[in-house]
Amino acid sequence: MVPGADLPPEPAAGARMSTTPGLIAARKVTFAYPGRPVLADVSLTVSGRNRIGLVGENGSGKSTLLQILAGRLEPATGTVRRRGTLTMVAQELQAVPHETLGDLLAASMQRSRAAQTRMEEAAARAAAIDAGEVDPGGRTRAGAMAEVADAVAAYENARAWDADRELDEALTRFGAPRDLGRPLTEMSVGERYRVHLACALAERSDVLLLDEPTNHLDLAAIEHLTARLEEWPGAVVLVTHDRQLLDDVVSEILDLDSTMNGPPARYGALHYADYRASKDAALARWRTRFRTEQKRLEELFYSRDSSYEGLSDEWRPPKGSNKNRRGTRAKQHVTAADRQLTRLEARAVSVPPPPPEVAWPHLGGEPDGHGNAPLLLLPGAHVPGRLERPDLMISLEREDRLLLVGPNGRGKSTLLGLLAQAGTAPDVRVGVLWQESRLEIVGRETGFDVATRVVLAELARGGVDADELVPIAATGLLSEEDLDRPVVDLSVGQRRRLDLALVLMTAPHVLLLDEPTNHLAVDLVDSMTGWLRWVACAVVVATHDRLMREDYADWPTIDLG
Ligand SMILES: Nc1ncnc2c1ncn2[C@@H]1O[C@H](COP(=O)(O)OP(=O)(O)OP(=O)(O)O)[C@@H](O)[C@H]1O
Incomplete structure (x- = not known):
């Protein structure tokens, strides 16, 4: 990522592009959804073997920027130039009705098949010329051989000879479905994502744009993805919450969060910890500057008010006092107060307010009259076809911790489902953050609407007393402005934050979190x-x-592997 770097000249019309390195150059890109500015003046150049991580608060515009880089959204202002081949796997994938897994795999193999066909045809033409035939396109032998060389380079570049094996391996390593006749609409969100990710790796484009690629992967799959990205011959732009993946793969980070000076910050951090330290230090500086400025403003207001007070005292001097002196002093006060005001106005815009911090609630009350009984008790897990662990004995008390690990498909979510029902008394409140949201959003309901609905249902159920509720805005997980927007307009991560805030709102005694870092x-x-x-x-x-x-690592752990 080279800010402001000059691009190589555009290839002339009709020039071959298959062997040029992948490259995207976005200049001063601005974008807004109706009533919602998202990106302002963002510039980014992707070239060669760049490994760029895009990070930023949920809703800061990471997915939007990725879509703009991919050409799926047009910027309102600014320009984006692209060369070479590009593949993007979006965070949320819609399935086309009736499209089967076989259709998708065939489409993704199209480029390597075309490269193979092109090479075979070029070789056949050259052979025909060698055999003394007249080329129907009027090619000379040298021209035909140049075409062969180009076609072979494109074939090699796309590793077309290896595409089938690559696809097969990725599907296997990601645990993706293999039934070619199965419609994509009948797959789970995770299955669909894994299939698309496998296809993207097999396509071998010059630029790979990935939005939250680890959300639906287990450990073995993440390791396969990491290895593939490390050796990827082209460029990769990655939006991810996975700090280890950032650590392992990216060498540059573009953080879309606003900074004290306004524009997004770039970090050349090689390790996530370096980025974290730099950003925390920048935020601390920002907060300190803001506090100092606020204090100074208060002092200025105070002295301005004093000036005006002095002015009004002078304005009404006792009868018979010196009129000339009275006029001079009044003028001085007006001038001083005006000067203060000007300084105030100048300073008022100098340091923008830093982002608010999340106010994690203090949970952990006891259910009434519960005594020493555990909060949850699960003696053995038995769900036919999904989880058979009669040996498990889970008993959870206040402040207990438990970590569940194991490959996809081994029943972690099923076990969480059993635990959600394993309260030892009706007044044990169990809050569950499911891996995929179970919220049913009606029309253009806002976050506040949904919160009200959830609270009323809980109160009606007698699950919680009104004074125990955690006000949803007080968590700081979403700003009041975002809580007041239709949920359908929120970004995926903002919806995840809403899910989490709704869970916290009812002050649970037990928190069950299924892949809580996702999104x-x-x-x-x-x-x-x-x-x-x-x-x-x-x-x-x-x-x-x-x-x-x-x-x-120090928590008690159940490994379902
Ligand atoms: N169709 C839409 N209509 C209105 N606003 C939208 C729409 N899509 C996204 N937004 C808003 O644009 C902003 C940027 O969304 P985007 O998905 O790009 O953010 P993000 O950084 O990728 O978020 P996340 O980390 O949650 O995935 C968010 O505030 C979101 O609410």
């Missing part, structure tokens, strides 16, 4: 990881997130 911004993941250590309720986390697992 969240890395800043929030870091802050949540710390909070889950100290919060006083019982916590169960099922996760493939490698850094989170490292952080909780």
